[in-house]
Amino acid sequence: MSLEFEETAESVGEILEDAAVDTEGAEQPAPPSSVGAIASDNHRERFEAPEITRMVDLPPYDWILTGSSGVVKAPLVIEDFACVVGHVTHIKGDFQKEDIEVQDVPRMVESQSIELEVWVLCTGRVRDRSKVHLADLIGTARKALPGARVHNRPRLTTAAIIEALYERQNSDELLSGGDVSNEQQDFDDIGRYALANKVSDIHIEADRESAQILMRQHGRLRHYKDLAPERARAICSAAYNTLTESGSTRDSFNERIFQNAVIDRPYEEGRVRFRYASMPVAPEGFNVVLRLLPIGVEADHQSYEDLGYAESHVRDIRRAMGKSSGVFIIAGTTGSGKSTTLQNAIEGIAMERPDQKIRTIEEPVEYRIRGASQTPVVRDESKAGDGKSENKPFVDAIKAALRSDPDVLMIGEIRDTVTAELAIQAAQTGHQVATTIHADAWSGVVDRLNLIDIDGGTLSQPGLISGLAYQKLMPVLCDHCKIPAEEWARENAGTPEQKSMIGRLSEIQNNDLDGIYFSKQNGCPECNGVGIVGQTVCAEVALPNNAMLRAIRQGDIIEARKAWRDQRSEEPGDMTGRTAFEHAIYKMRKGICDPRDIEHRFMMLDELFHLDD
Structure with a gap:
């Protein structure tokens, strides 16, 4: 039984409605609309937001009908930002759609061997600024696929999604050609x-x-x-x-x-x-x-709270990032999620300050940051080991960004003396800079910068460092299968190591294990048999005060850390002046993290009593 389609309300002619077109068919500037208007205060053009931001949100399709092996020719001016996809809805005959080559689709549609639904995908820029070319593409699809159901209203997506579709088409061509082992x-x-x-x-x-x-x-x-x-x-x-x-x-x-x-x-x-x-x-x-x-993933924006930062952390980070100049540095080891935090922080600024120019230098651009101009950089791996030559593309990109009048500059990572000096130069000339560095504490940032020849006198300049953060990712327990600590101890604490760990846990909890949980070894269906449902940030944040800056100038990082620790309050949830280890302990006490993970990623639990020794 064939599938009946209802007609769409919008015709090809209606696509052109409100688009200024002269008698020769050339596009004229269209008047500003509520979506595509040009803001007078920042001269930034805004196009209609995409409805498809992930590959899984695409309409069902069997073929990409434009591109190198397609049967529909897109106008040259929009071919990189629009594509046509087709989906078989009914087959008449003794064959499978997997047997159909894309070149045979027009003939099979015309002979009614298959019924085909066709979608046009494009970016908001094409939808708002190239309606004539878009109408040409839809008309071309109708002519090339007579009898197919071609939707007149295009679906809006991102340039990254369209690029990925064409990349997949190229990959499929290789597979079909037998060139992939x-x-x-x-x-x-x-x-x-x-x-x-x-x-x-x-x-x-x-x-x-x-x-x-x-x-x-x-x-x-x-x-x-x-x-x-x-x-x-x-x-x-x-x-x-x-x-x-x-x-x-x-x-x-x-x-x-x-x-x-x-x-x-x-x-x-x-x-x-x-x-x-x-x-x-x-x-x-x-x-x-x-x-x-x-690369280029479209992800939902996550707030600092979503990532796992405490309320006091968020207050301090917002204060640091709210300054008009200065360097904010997020530290962590490989895999600590510092780049994800940085990217979401920059996107948050872009959402709050649409009148500012935000530039990023990244290697590579992992996630799309809405509202920022992102520049990808690829190091020359053939010169690996030669730090100066290997990092030259990164350094050149930062220099170029500084010449392009940014308000906020994100540098993916401080990796050497030159990168650090450029970040400092940008802050000293009135720019807000956000970046990451490999270090094992906020105070480790100072040590790391000292090692690459940035001295304490420079770092202690008032206003230069707006804030320092350090974070580590901790597994989050599955609420459906996590095991109470008392039960876990009865069933599992059989080895000397396990007994010792339970002893340390009991010591810091004054023998009260209520609210403490362990992960189930094989999980449950809710967590796909893992026992873990995600990761959460455990962090520490420092806003340098005068006492800390004096200690940094004198090269006394222990005194700087003591001045930071003196800011602690009695409130358990207030992480001001508290370490990432203490933040992890707090989350353990809330039933979020497994005590074993804390010991594996930080230190033994009873070190809680010796943090200021």
Whole structure:
């Protein structure tokens, strides 16, 4: 039975309604509307917001009908920002839609062998500014696919989504041409699974007898699958030899030496950059670690509270970021979520201050920051080890950004003396700067900057450092299956290590374990058998006061830290002057975090009594 479609209310002619077109068909500037108006105060043009911001929100489709292998030709001026997709709704005949080549679609639609629903996808800019070309595209689709149901009203999406669709089309062409090996397909299957399940790192471990793949999900390393060591070598060899970016490798796969590379893959769920690192392991084995960096992902905005910051943290961060100049630095180790916090902080500023110009320098652009001009930078991996040459593109991008009249500048990471000096220069010339650095405490930021030749006299200038934060991610327990501490202790505290941990927990809790929970080993259906449902930030924030600045100038970081600790209050939820470790303890007491995770990621629980020793 064929599917009956209702007609859309808008015709192709109506798409052109309100668009100023002269008698020759050339577009004229349209009057401002409530959506596409040009704001007189900041001269920033606003287009209609996209309704599709994730690949999973796309209408169902079987083919991309525009592009290199498509059957619908898009006007040149909009071809990168619009595409046409088609979905089979009914088949008449003894065949499957998987058997249909895209070139055969027009003939099969015209002969009524298939019924096809067609959508036009475009950006808000195309919808508001290129209506004539958009109408041409819809008309071309109707002519190329006679009898198909072509929706007249386009669906609005982002340029990143359209780019991903065309990347997928190119990838499918390679697959159909037989140019992709089984090992490459295995690699992509692993990558897709990791992306869909929010995995941060993939570990491939192989020796003479066996091999396995582990994945770090929500901060915990978990077994994914076992495989033959020969298969593991074949997958890693194919990935390194054929999928790496040009210039990121200097040799072929060799499990007996250290190797690094960059692999960029387009998937339906989004684009991913893998940072590949391998090392030999005795005897006759190797480990490959792939860090996942999603590229250009459209994610919902998260507030500081959503990320896990305490109310007192949020108050201090807003005060620091509310200053017209100064450097705000978020510290953390690899995988601590500092980049995510920074990106959401910058997007928050963009939402609150639409009249300011915000620029970012990132390697790479992992998440789209609405309201900011984002510049991606790729280091020259062929010059890895030569810090000056390797980081030159990053430095050049910062210099260019400073010449482009920004109000707020986000630098993805301070990585060397030159990067730090440029951030300081920007703050000293009246810009607000936000960045990240690798350090293990807010006070560690000062030590790290000292190590790259930024002296205490510079750092102690009043107003230069607007604020310092340090954060670490902690797994969040599943509310549906987490186990009360008393029950867990009865069933699991059998080894000396477990008994000792329970003893430390009881000590800091004065033997009251009520409200403390542990994760269930195999989880439950609600958490997909993991026992963990996400990660939360545990943090510490410092706003330098005069006492702290004097200590920093004198090179006395212990005294600076003491001055910060003196700000503590008696209120348990007030994290002013309290460490990220204390924030984690607070969340443990709220039933959010497992005590074992705190000891694994910070220190033994009874160190709580010795923080000021």
